[in-house]
Structure formats: structure tokens, C-alpha cells
Amino acid sequence: MSPSLTDTLPTDWAYISEGGANIVFVYQGLSSPFFDGTALRLRKRESTDKDKDEKDSTREIQSIEYQKKCLERLIPLVHLPRLELVVSARLHRALERREKDGIDVKLPRALLATNLVGGQGIAVEIKPKWGFLPSPTYLSDSTRPIKTRTCRFCMHSHLKAQQGEKVSSGYCPLDLFSGDETRMKAALNSLWDAWSDSDGTTNNFKVFISGKKILPAERASIVGVVNDMADPKDALISALLPVLTNTSILRTLSCLQRTLDALDIEGLAPLWDLASVGTDPTIAEWAEFVSAYLAAPSPAPPADPAHLRYHVLAYLLSATFKDCSVIVRVPDGTATVIDLDPKSVDRLRKWEEMDKEIVAAYAGVPVADRKVCVDSDVLR
């Protein structure tokens, strides 16, 4: 039987941070394979917005169910954070007495999760984004030459830069996903440069040392943590690179993104003009979909209104994998996928419009100046 929270003492849990509705503790008790490296998130008592609390709570339970019934069948467990709901009235009461900010003891439920950024060493959070070029099959004659040459992220960066946003302009996800050491190193260099140039405001690269997020101005603190290199950028990238070249997780993610988005939004959108996309899937329907997908991941069923629901769920799941982040820890050498929440059908129309806007903006770039992004899986 696995140990329960009741076996831990209040002094085993150290306060680390809190948000509007939650308060977070990290385990610092005697070494235990069950609790080492975990964090415990408890709900606060005095909340001004009960409706929001209710929704947050439901969403939390759904996310855990979604992970257990769907994601754990698609991503190796070693690359997923541990996530479970635990109950302990006694520990809740003890922590409630110790902390000034009231903890909800009426609902003594907590989320026990892997403490991914804490502990010794460095944790880097990378949001890799879209790791494939679309299949040309369902693209129009006008978009095909554009979308099969420049990847979605690079086109989107161009649009954002036009709109005056700071972007990781040198970064191409296809380099990071390539499996080729030289290209992966170039991708990490670009992510670092954008992080540094934007003063840490780009959303696809974050650095944590012993649990604390650092800004580019604090980069010197990287030196000496994982190796003896004197330059912080060299020190970090040379530590990250072997972890990323030795793990299969990036390949797994790009393969999921690609096979689940077999039609491209251009192939999917005409189908929902012919039939209704329906409502958001239940966990049971998600689980059923994953079984169907795993039985025959490719080729996908034809772009036919009869298969609309399959393609809608596939696209939503692909979107989850396009939007997730990977936390790479050094020197531990682990890579864990986070931010894997289910996406809603309400987003589909917006995604269709966004795709049109991104491609239309990129069509304005002279052909000779368009970036050529290399999809290594297509070359294989």
C-alpha cells in the first residue's frame, strides 16, 4: 500500500508560495520515495469568488482525469508529472493553524504533484510549439507553397513582429525537433538569445535555479551549478543539449502533433460547415478517441463529414501538444511535459481565422525572403 499524507508531519511541508486561491508547500521531510520532490497545493478558505472556486476545482479534477485516462496512454509516464488528489483532514488542520492565510479545512483535498522546478540544479521550461510542416493534401493552391515551406511558428513570429511584439525570431521549432545535434543547439541558442534580448519576457524559455525563476540579468548565477564553464549561456546549453538529444520525448510530441493534425485546419474547417462539431468531449469520449487513434494512428480517416467528430477531437488533442511545455532538469537529465490541458471546441473558429491571418501576412513576404524550415521527418 502506498503511504498516505497522514504519514507525514506538518513540519515535513515547507511553505513555498501562494496565489489567489491556493497555497503551496514542498516536501522536506525524511527521504521517502513517495514524497521526495513533490509539492502539495492546498485551497485557501477565504475566497471572494465561490463560482470561480467551483470552476477551478472542477477543472482541476478534469485535468487529472484527462491525464490518467488519455495522456498517460500517449506519453511515457517517465515524461509526465505525477498528479494526484489526496485527502488529509489532520494535515490540513495542522497547516491551517500554522499558516496565517486560512486553508480550507471543510474540503481537505490537496493536489500532490511533482515539484518540477524546485530542488537542486537548474530547471529550464521550454515551450517548443509546432514541430512539423502540414501535409499538402488539403491545402489550397494559394497556401500550399507557403505553408509547406515555412513552419507555422516562423510565420506567426513574422506576424507578431509586424504587430510590434517581441518574438523569438531566430528560433525554429523544426530545428529543436530535428534530432540533429547541430540544429538543436542552434534552436537552444536562439531561445536563449530571445530570452536575453527580451529581458525574460518571451514565453517559450524560462530558467529556474533551486526553484526560483531567474531573469537574464541574474544569468551569472547559472555558472558553477551544472559544470565549470565560465559563460552562463555555454554552461546551460551544453548541459541541456545531451538531455534533449538523448530523450525520445520531442520526437513523440512532434509525431502526436502531426498525426493528430492530419487535415490541417484548412481540411477540417469545410467539414464543420456540413455537420455540427458538437460540444466539448467528456473524459469517456476522450478515452474512446485515444483507443481509436492508438488502434490506427495513421493514416487518419478520410476528410469526410462522417468522420468529423474524430477529426475534431484529433485536432483538439494536437493543439494540446502544440501548446505544451517541457521542463528539462540538469544535472538530473529529466524531461517532463506540462501544461497538457484539454482544449475546447469553442476555439476551432478562432484557430481557423488565426491560420488565415498568419498565412495572409506571410504571403506578403517576397518569395526569395521567405524562411525555409526543414522538417526532418519528411526527409526520412
Ligand SMILES: [Zn+2]
Ligand atoms: Zn520554422
